[in-house]
Amino acid sequence: MSSLPPDTPEQALITQYKGSKLVVVAYAGTGKTTTLIKYARANPTKRMLYLAYNRAIRDEAAEKFPANVECKTSHQLAYASIGKRYAHKLVPGLSLPTIKAAISCSMKLAREISDTLNAFTADAIDRFMPHHVNGFGTKAELTPEWREFAGEVMLNLPHQSGRQEAIL
Structure with missing residues (x-):
C-alpha cells in the first residue's frame, strides 16, 4: 500500500x-477517503463499510x-438486503427499440409500455396491477394506441372491483 501524507x-x-x-461527513475534496484509509489501517481488526456514490x-x-x-x-447495499427479493421483476436490456420490435408498435407506445413496466418494478406489489398502467405520466398523456x-392487458388480469375501467 502506498504511503499517505501526515494527518492534519x-x-x-x-x-x-x-x-x-x-x-464522517465533509465536503468533496477535503480528504475523507484518505482519512478513512488511514483509520482503517490503524484499526485492522475492525470491519468497516465504505459507502460510495457510484461503481467507479x-x-x-x-x-x-x-x-x-x-x-x-x-x-448494492439496498439490493443485498431488499432488492434481491424482487430480482424476478428485473429485465436487463429492455430498451425502447426492443419493445418496439417485439410487439411491432410505435416508439411512443414503446415509451408508454416502458413507463408502465418501470411503475411495476418500482412498486412493492409483486404482480401487475391496473394502477401500473399510468406509469409516471398522467392519463391525458396516454395515446389512444396505448389505451387499446x-x-x-387489463382483460387478462384478475378484476379489481372495476378499477381498470376508471384508469382507461
Whole structure:
C-alpha cells in the first residue's frame, strides 16, 4: 500500500478515534477517503463499510482500502438486503427499440409500455396491477394506441372491483 501524507489536526481527530461508531461527513475534496484509509489501517481488526456514490468510486476505493473494509454502492447495499427479493421483476436490456420490435408498435407506445413496466418494478406489489398502467405520466398523456393495448392487458388480469375501467 502506498504511503499517505501526515494527518492534519482535523484528520487526527478521526484517525485516532476509539469509539464504536464513526460517521464522517465533509465536503468533496477535503480528504475523507484518505482519512478513512488511514483509520482503517490503524484499526485492522475492525470491519468497516465504505459507502460510495457510484461503481467507479467504489472500484477505486476497493483498490485503496485494506481488506478489513468492504466497499459498496448504496444500490448494492439496498439490493443485498431488499432488492434481491424482487430480482424476478428485473429485465436487463429492455430498451425502447426492443419493445418496439417485439410487439411491432410505435416508439411512443414503446415509451408508454416502458413507463408502465418501470411503475411495476418500482412498486412493492409483486404482480401487475391496473394502477401500473399510468406509469409516471398522467392519463391525458396516454395515446389512444396505448389505451387499446392497456385494455387488452387489463382483460387478462384478475378484476379489481372495476378499477381498470376508471384508469382507461
